[in-house]
Structure formats: C-alpha cells, structure tokens
Amino acid sequence: MESEHRSGAANARRGTPTHPRRADAERNIAAILAAATSCFAKNPNASMTEIAAAAGVGRVTLYGHFSSREALLSELMERALSEVATVLEATGLDEGPADETLRTFIRSSWQLLDRNLRMLHAARRALPAEAVHDHHVGILSAMDRLITRGRQEGAFRDDLPAHWLVSTVYALVQAAGDQVEAGRFTSEEALDALDATLASALRRP
Amino acid sequence: MESEHRSGAANARRGTPTHPRRADAERNIAAILAAATSCFAKNPNASMTEIAAAAGVGRVTLYGHFSSREALLSELMERALSEVATVLEATGLDEGPADETLRTFIRSSWQLLDRNLRMLHAARRALPAEAVHDHHVGILSAMDRLITRGRQEGAFRDDLPAHWLVSTVYALVQAAGDQVEAGRFTSEEALDALDATLASALRRP
DNA sequence: CTTAACTCAAACAGAGTTGTTCAACTTATC
DNA sequence: GATAAGTTGAACAACTCTGTTTGAGTTAAG
Numbered sequence: 001m002e003s004e005h006r007s008g009a010a011n012a013r014r015g016t017p018t019h020p021r022r023a024d025a026e027r028n029i030a031a032i033l034a035a036a037t038s039c040f041a042k043n044p045n046a047s048m049t050e051i052a053a054a055a056g057v058g059r060v061t062l063y064g065h066f067s068s069r070e071a072l073l074s075e076l077m078e079r080a081l082s083e084v085a086t087v088l089e090a091t092g093l094d095e096g097p098a099d100e101t102l103r104t105f106i107r108s109s110w111q112l113l114d115r116n117l118r119m120l121h122a123a124r125r126a127l128p129a130e131a132v133h134d135h136h137v138g139i140l141s142a143m144d145r146l147i148t149r150g151r152q153e154g155a156f157r158d159d160l161p162a163h164w165l166v167s168t169v170y171a172l173v174q175a176a177g178d179q180v181e182a183g184r185f186t187s188e189e190a191l192d193a194l195d196a197t198l199a200s201a202l203r204r205p
Numbered sequence: 206m207e208s209e210h211r212s213g214a215a216n217a218r219r220g221t222p223t224h225p226r227r228a229d230a231e232r233n234i235a236a237i238l239a240a241a242t243s244c245f246a247k248n249p250n251a252s253m254t255e256i257a258a259a260a261g262v263g264r265v266t267l268y269g270h271f272s273s274r275e276a277l278l279s280e281l282m283e284r285a286l287s288e289v290a291t292v293l294e295a296t297g298l299d300e301g302p303a304d305e306t307l308r309t310f311i312r313s314s315w316q317l318l319d320r321n322l323r324m325l326h327a328a329r330r331a332l333p334a335e336a337v338h339d340h341h342v343g344i345l346s347a348m349d350r351l352i353t354r355g356r357q358e359g360a361f362r363d364d365l366p367a368h369w370l371v372s373t374v375y376a377l378v379q380a381a382g383d384q385v386e387a388g389r390f391t392s393e394e395a396l397d398a399l400d401a402t403l404a405s406a407l408r409r410p
Numbered sequence: 411c412t413t414a415a416c417t418c419a420a421a422c423a424g425a426g427t428t429g430t431t432c433a434a435c436t437t438a439t440c
Numbered sequence: 441g442a443t444a445a446g447t448t449g450a451a452c453a454a455c456t457c458t459g460t461t462t463g464a465g466t467t468a469a470g
Contacts, residue, residue, distance in 0.1 A: 022438055022445055044330070047427065058448045063429065125249065157405075163389055164398045171380035175372050184368055193369045200362075201406040227415055227468055252457060263418040268459065 029065050031055045036076055037119045044122035048072075070127065077123040077135045080116040084109050085138045093142060098150025099202070103195060105146075106173075110191050117177035140166060150202075157204040168201055234270050236260040241281055242324045249327035253277075275332065282328040282340045285321040289314050290343045298347060303355030304407070308400060310351075311378075315396050322382035345371060355407075362409040373406055 021029075035055035039046040048069055052062040066072040087109045091101060124132050143166050150156035156165060176194040179185040185193065226234075240260035244251040253274055257267040271277040292314045296306060329337050348371050355361035361370060381399040384390040390398065 024436095024438065025446060028447085048429085049427085060430090060449080061447055064446080067429090069428075160398050160401060161389075164384065164402075167380050167384060168377065168402055171376045172373065175376035179369065179372060184366075193365050196365060196410070197369075197373055197406050200408065200410055201402055203405065205401070205405055229466095229468065230416065233417085253459090254457080265419080265460090266417055269416080272459090274458075 025065070028055070028057050028061060032057060032062060032065060032072075033076065033079070036072055037080075037116065040073075040076070040122040041118035044118075044125065046122075073123040073126050074131060074135075076119060077127065077132070080112070080120055081135050081139055083112050085142070087112065088139060088142050093146055094149065097155055098146055098153055099155040099199070102146060102150070102169075102198070102202075106169075106195065106198065107191065110194075111187070113173060114177055114180060114187055114190075117174065118181065143169065147202075154204065156202045159205065165202055169198060172197055172201070230270070233260070233262050233266060237262065237267060237270060237277075238281065238284070241277055242285075242321065245278075245281070245327040246323035249323075249330065251327075278328040278331050279336060279340075281324060282332065282337070285317070285325055286340050286344055288317055290347070292317065293344060293347050298351055299354065302360055303351055303358055304360040304404070307351060307355070307374075307403070307407075311374075311400065311403065312396065315399075316392070318378060319382055319385060319392055319395075322379065323386065348374065352407075359409065361407045364410065370407055374403060377402055377406070 032055040036051045052059040091105045151158040176190040180190045237260040241256045244256050257264040296310045356363040381395040385395045
C-alpha cells in the first residue's frame, strides 16, 4: 500500500541504493525495461511471465528487480515522462514566441512519444489514478505555463480555459499516435498533421 | 468463437428469437444493461459478479441473458453507437452547410456520448479489434461522408486527409468527456469548448 | 390455477494471475 | 580463483475470474 516512489532507480527491496550493481544485472534491467515497453504496447494486460520471456530472463529475476507489476509500470512511466520533461526544459520554455516554442517542443519530443504512447496508455490504466497524476504533473504544469504565456502574448486563444488547451494538445498527440499505429499515417505524416491541427486549434479565433 | 452478431436483441443461446419474452425477463435485461453501463464506467475491468449484484439479479440470470462477458460488452456498444447513428441520420447528413450540420450533430448527440464514453472505452479495450471496428463503421463512414462534403464545399480544410479530421473529432470528444469526468468542466462547458475548438481545428486555414 | 418461463444460491471445474521460496548453477569482480 | 552477486526453473499458496450444472423456488401468462 505504501507508495515506494524512490523514483529513477530500479531498486526493488533495498532501502538504500547500496553500492553499484553488477554489469549483468544492469544489462538485464535494461532488457526488461525494453521488453516491457514493447509487450505493454502490444497488449496492455501483458503478464509478468510474458515480459520475463520477452526480456530473455527468468521470472524470478524480473521480480528481483521490480518487486511488483505495479512497480514495473510505475518505473516505465516515470522514465518515459521524464525523458519528455527533459526535452521540454531543453526547449527553453520561457523564451521566444510561445507558439514557436510549442511547435519546437512537439517536433523534438514526437519520436519519444510515438515510441511510448501505447505503453503509457497501459500504465495509465493499471496504476492508481493518483500515481498517474503524480507522474504527469511535471509535464502538464510546464505545458500550462507555456500556454498561459502564449495567451498573454496573444499567440494562443484566451476564449477557452488553459486546462482545456492543454488537454487538447494531449488528446491530439494521442490521436496522431493512434493513426500511426493503425497504419493510416507514417510517423512523419502524423507529425505534420498534428502540427497543422494544433496550430489552428490553439490560435486565437 | 463464432461471432454471434444477431445485433439488437439480447438472446443468449436461442438461435431464433423464439417468441416474446416474459415481462420480468425484459425488466431484468434492462436493469442489467443499465448496471453494466454504470459499472464499466467506474471500472473497465468490472466482473460479471459485480454487474449482476449492481443489477440486483443472480449471476446465473446474467449468464442466462448474455452468454458471456464479451457478448454483454458487444451488446452495450451496439446499443450506444446505434443511438448515436440514429441521431446522425436524423441530423440530415446531406443537407445544409456541412459545418453547421456537424455542429448540430455534436450538440444533439453530446448527452448520449457524455453518458456512455467511459463504458465505450471499456468495451473498446475488451472486445477484439475487429468487432470494435464493425460497431464503429456506421458512424465513422457517415462522419467521413459529412466531412468530405464539407471539404468540397470549402467549409473544412483540405490540406489534411479526411480520416485525420474524423479522428480529430473523435479525439476531442473523448477529451471533452474526460474533462467532465475529472470535474474540470460541467457538461455544458465541455460542449462549448468542444464546439469552439472543433470549429477552428477543422476550418480551412 | 396450471404450466412454462424465469430466477437463484451454492457448488463446481478450469484456467490465469501474482508473488514467494528453495537449492543449485553461472558469472562478474577483486 | 575465491567470493559474493546474480540467475534459474520448479514448485507453491492464494486469489480471482469465467462459465456451467443442479435442484428447488418464484412469477408471469393463458
């Protein structure tokens, strides 16, 4: 029941990170994370058994590194979203015209998102709502800040609440990812469509 | 394994609708459908036991009317989507300016969608992809027809593929529903925001 | 009021899951 | 090459879910 949000590391039961991990352990953890991302993308209900097999690792080893299914999903979500957050920071949230900044951000984080959208979807529905919110809060609040600035500058519409604009962005990114998944768009086409649609959806009328 | 798409009726094993159903059976079926909608909205993984309890019937009775969990979900989706399809037809797909028609359609089907979005989400993920597609095909193709006409008339943008515009509508409706669910919008606010956002997202640039 | 339709609780079989323990084996690392 | 860290399959307990059967009880409908 207690949230073990010792984020960033894959320490299952050790309270303190203890010392360095052995090289093969490190390798296995990487393999598990990759396999899990791919498994959850294919099937949101993927079992620990499937994931261990896909990672080429015994089930016991999997539990050795991630104490529960939930811990694994939480770690996956944490990593994916913090990658995006890093890109967000690197974009320079508070500089340049807000609409240009958003555009740049979307473009530079698209590959990341495209790769992880389905896994994130799985995590979102298997994790308690509160945990999901915690993981998102960084990105969402940064987006909110960017959009709010854009409204003040006149680049974005202010006839609708900022939170709605944020979730518009969120929803359209999802939709673009789904189209790629369904084979109706290539990744590049999806990005272009997303870009064009966001531009007109957010611009002041 | 065989798809029993004898849609519209809740006949579990009877091949032919045989004769009328008894009044109490009819009543229970209605209670089950209502309870299931509400249960799946709260928890996409709701079990048959939960649903039977919520409907105030025995589990055996539930299985008596719906031969499997899948059959129940399929019936729910069928009913919800055909309600929407009915509204779509009633809107007069091929008359008047396409943007006005879309607007009218969204407005008149919003309550229906708002009520059922979460249940539909649950059904969508529990049913085989093919079945989901079959249920949607009516609405999606009608939407596609409307949007294609709108593009020819110059009301909607034609710099992006029609299927993308359709899924933009779909995604934003979802997002609006989620905002209501999250308590950040009332149903009316969400509808207004949806309306305004769709207008600018679909208009030609 | 009689019959056929319907309901129900309890109990069952079967399949899947999660997470743990054990005892032997392999591999990094110093 | 010794030792500690890491891995492994097998087996286990506990649980949840699905779908079915049974036999007795209830209720609508003619």
